[in-house]
Amino acid sequence: MSSVAVRAEGLVKTFGSTRALDGVDLEIPTGTVLGLLGPNGAGKTTAVRILTTLLRPDAGRAFVAGHDVVADPQAVRRSIGLSGQYAAVDENLTGTENLYMVGRLYGLNRADAQARAKELIGRFRLTDAADRPSRTYSGGMRRRLDLAGALVAEPLVVVLDEPTTGLDPRGRMDTWEVIGELVSDGATVLLTTQYLEEADQLADEILVVDRGKVIAQGSADQLKAGVGGERLDIVVADAAHLAAARAALTAVGVGEPVVDEHQRRVSVKVEAGPKALIEALRALDRDSVGVLDVGLHRPTLDDVFLALTGHTAEEAEPAEKKRGKG
Ligand SMILES: Nc1ncnc2c1ncn2[C@@H]1O[C@H](COP(=O)(O)OP(=O)(O)OP(=O)(O)O)[C@@H](O)[C@H]1O
Ligand SMILES: [Mg+2]
Numbered sequence: 001m002s003s004v005a006v007r008a009e010g011l012v013k014t015f016g017s018t019r020a021l022d023g024v025d026l027e028i029p030t031g032t033v034l035g036l037l038g039p040n041g042a043g044k045t046t047a048v049r050i051l052t053t054l055l056r057p058d059a060g061r062a063f064v065a066g067h068d069v070v071a072d073p074q075a076v077r078r079s080i081g082l083s084g085q086y087a088a089v090d091e092n093l094t095g096t097e098n099l100y101m102v103g104r105l106y107g108l109n110r111a112d113a114q115a116r117a118k119e120l121i122g123r124f125r126l127t128d129a130a131d132r133p134s135r136t137y138s139g140g141m142r143r144r145l146d147l148a149g150a151l152v153a154e155p156l157v158v159v160l161d162e163p164t165t166g167l168d169p170r171g172r173m174d175t176w177e178v179i180g181e182l183v184s185d186g187a188t189v190l191l192t193t194q195y196l197e198e199a200d201q202l203a204d205e206i207l208v209v210d211r212g213k214v215i216a217q218g219s220a221d222q223l224k225a226g227v228g229g230e231r232l233d234i235v236v237a238d239a240a241h242l243a244a245a246r247a248a249l250t251a252v253g254v255g256e257p258v259v260d261e262h263q264r265r266v267s268v269k270v271e272a273g274p275k276a277l278i279e280a281l282r283a284l285d286r287d288s289v290g291v292l293d294v295g296l297h298r299p300t301l302d303d304v305f306l307a308l309t310g311h312t313a314e315e316a317e318p319a320e321k322k323r324g325k326g
Contacts, residue, residue: 003030004030005028005064006026006027006065007028008026008062009061009062010025010059011025013050013057019211020043021043021057022043022213023213024060024214026047028157029188030188031188033189033202035191035203036048037192037207038192042212045085047209048084050069051159051190052077052159053076064080065079078153079157080159081152081158082150082159083159083161084161085162085192087142089142090134093133094133095121095131095132095145099113099117099149100113103117108153123148124148124178125174138171140167140175143164143171143175144174144175147175157187157189157190158182159189160179160190160191160192162192163191163193172198180202196224196299200224206220206223215309216308223299224304227299227304227306228299230269230271230296231267231269231270231297232249232267232297233267233293233296234248234265234280234294235263235291235292235293235294236289239264242264242266244287248289252280253276254268254271256268264292277296
């Protein structure tokens with residue numbers, strides 16, 4: 001296979017008056033993870049559906065493992081494992097049976113399908129629940145089972161559409177771990193997410209999408225730097241201590257701190273956030289400054305959006321979707 005596992009050029013897809021994709025280019029080098037980051041309605045699932053041959057583009061071209069998604073969908077499907085936005089598991093089958101069935105659908109013989117199911121059940125930490133109907137699984141377990149299903153056929157490219165949306169923090173951490181393992185095994189991954197933090201954890205390269213267009217591209221660090229990096233906030237108990245807090249934050253921050261006298265809060269941009277936080281607290285403690293609250297603020301998708309587009313991710317939804325919500 002060439003060194004580029006997935007390539008798309010000028011993808012366009014329109015639904016009625018909605019331009020779900022408005023000329024998207026992307027490229028995923030083999031063995032790397034591309035994160036498609038964007039809010040509701042940005043066009044992430046539409047891109048996923050085109051790349052996995054479930055939908056034809058109106059214009060543009062895309063290749064997966066060298067195969068054209070329109071001209072040679074069969075070959076593309078053989079190269080891809082998909083875990084969709086909503087976990088697709090058969091509720092009445094057990095975890096093992098679900099994976100066995102997928103293996104048989106992909107043409108594995110009984111013994112191989114059985115062996116593969118067992119291996120993946122272990123790898124995704126579902127052994128204890130392997131023989132229970134999957135309707136008894138928690139959301140996180142279902143998600144892991146669905147991810148396992150995407151790997152049954154040992155695909156070259158794994159596509160994960162919002163793999164952690166709807167999971168609790170524990171489920172999210174578990175899923176990140178599994179995806180991390182996948183990646184260290186050398187898989188090429190296309191991942192969509194609404195969380196900058198998630199793209200940060202998992203992706204080598206991030207494309208920020210908004211209304212069907214790629215509006216920014218880079219590593220998480222580059223995107224964060226674009227919005228000013230991390231910020232350290234300290235709220236002091238007594239307004240008389242604002243000057244001391246300001247001095248402490250000047251010493252650990254980048255540039256001038258901002259003082260909000262009314263909230264008794266001092267904020268400063270920082271580079272090594274946790275280290276700056278510890279140093280600032282030590283200094284304040286030495287000066288006997290009472291601290292009411294302290295926080296390290298990492299840029300969120302909203303911050304990135306605001307910096308890039310002048311509107312927040314929430315406002316980025318197409319007008320017609322919003323109207324529907326009243
Ligand atoms: N089958 C369809 N028919 C009509 N409109 C559609 C269809 N599929 C998607 N759209 C519209 O296209 C736009 C992009 O949708 P898409 O599902 O790709 O967004 P998304 O980024 O995956 O959003 P989410 O984070 O909510 O999953 C939205 O405005 C959506 O309403
Ligand atoms: Mg989607």
